[in-house]
Amino acid sequence: MKRVFKYFNTLTIILVTSSFAASQNPREISKKSADAIALGSMEMTTTLKIFDAKGNARSRTLNMASRKFGDVTKMMMKFTDPADVKGTSILIYDYEERADEMWIYMPALKKTRRVVSNERGKNFMGSEFTNADMSKPNIEDFDYKIISSENINGRACHVIEATPVSQESLQSNGFSKKVSYIDKENYLCYKIEYYDLKGKILKTQTIGDYRPVEGGSYFYYEMEMKNEQNGRKSVLKTEKFKPQSQMTEAQFSPSNLDK
């Protein structure tokens, strides 16, 4: 009887574990985490503070807007401060099935230029953030696995490791893996650790001050990226946020960037 009970126990554990694994697909969790954030259609004003290792700060303020038209999410950024970058505008067409497209307008240049957009791992405006951090992650770029569970700020989180699926994805994103801490209940991501190409920890991103927005999704009002190798950090604070941008498709066109 004791033996039967032991087998029954083992079977229960196997069944529970396998049913947990089936429902907790790490790719699905990562996708739900990306979808939980209202980046698809919004307008916001945000301030980027860049701190060097000594704590000296530089600041940039920008207006951002995004909206989905067909299979493309169009995102526009306009810098309003400081004066030396004021008026600089960036337009990104984020396609689901093909390479993104990007245009930049600089007031001194007096014209809009199409630029290469595939360098997602490049620093964003001299900060610790990268271009990739400014848009939704490309879920298909990575392989995922759940490595553990942990509590972050009292919330139970999945710890998910994502590794680039290809050499192209690795070079484009600029890291060998990332480890994300995703809330088991609402799929909000609180922390991401990035590892450099040699496997050493490179940066830690903390995301907080989540506030619910219309449509059941959330938006983060504060995001920090700390470079663990050189002590620099950058903080992105959202000052105004409005979901569901009403901007027209014409306003997201390259010919509108100089207005």
Place this chain on the structure above:
Amino acid sequence: MKKFAIAALLLLTPLLMNAQENFRERAEFSGYVRGSFQGFSKNYDLSNVFAQFALKGKYSGKHTIFNAEVWFLGGHHFGEFYNRLEIMDAYAGYVSDKFDFLAGNQIVKWGRTDGFSPTDNISPRDYFFLTSDIDDQLRANLMARIKYRFNPYIDLDIIAIPFYKQSNYRFDLFDMGGMAKFGEETNPEFSFSNATLAGRLNFELPGAGFSLSYFRGFDPYHGFNLKGIELDINAPNPMPTINYSSTPYRKQTIGADFAIPSGSWIFRGEAAWNITKGGDDSLFIPLPSLAYVAAVEKEFWGVMGIFQYIGRYTPSYKPIFEPQPAGTDPDQMLLYMGEMVEYQTRLFNRKIFGQQKRSNHAFALTARRSFAYDTITAELTAYYNITSKEFLLRPKLSWTIADNLSMAIGGHIMTGEKESLYDYSGPVMNGLFLELKASF
């Protein structure tokens, strides 16, 4: 004082408005103060030293836009002190998703290549305003501009410029043998028939951008006409003075450009067919030609590289030959002198227009790299004209010291074969520059 009050009022108006910081409606007020030094050329210890206060005002409403930029400048420019006010941009207009109508002083840049754009004929340049940024040379035209967007991917830009404005190149500063005298301007009469009309149909499609353009009017990049020869017979050793006048010519340009990204590369190109009449007879008019640029842009190990091939093909090109004296009697010598002056003038204009041979070829390479989290940028532009054997090098180092303060240091080095344009301009325009700029 009155000018200053008007400029200040124009620029401060946005501050009085209720500013809304979003994409649709906002008022902006900004500007900068700059101290700029360029010197150490062969002919000038201080070639271009100035202080500048630039004020900018902008308002973008739902259907209203205005934009103004005024420069207050004072300094020393190739041996002369000056103080002046320049209105750069000053335009107002109606804007909407489909249609924009703008009127006033505007700077317009067309074309998809960098630095060498054969389809870019709208705005004149002051080539002798030497600063760390070559785009500071752009000057505005008074114009009416209509932009119509068929959809988010296709737009049509139409420009009408009633008054012609020349680009400025100061050949009077060059040592060209002592007999040549420059400075006078000949401009077309103000009439509708002399106005400039231009249009550009622009496509920004997924995967590629391209445009077709048309220009009809007087080219800001003018030629030099022979106005006359003076001889002071009362001078102890009478020498003739050849008077040249900056004289524009009428042309039509049919242009096209493209930019195609492919992975981490971008391929750009431009071509312009320039149609002129009278180039065989008039010294200051170039022959019809096809100007073209092919460029490739790619980042290698953090260095952004732009390589460009710049060419010009002049199908009706005919070589010209130095005249020889037919004899030594005064009439023949006088005839010879006239032919020689005409020959030199034509030769000189052909150098300006890049028509020294049927096919002209040049290369340019720009390499740029940012360091220290984009606070320091090093840039080097090199240009070599294979046909005229002229060479230009422009190194520049920019440093963002603080959020609103930047510094640039660099130089211009031009050299070429004897009597080439760079041989003339090098002793005047070569040198080092240092610039400090605070923005607000």
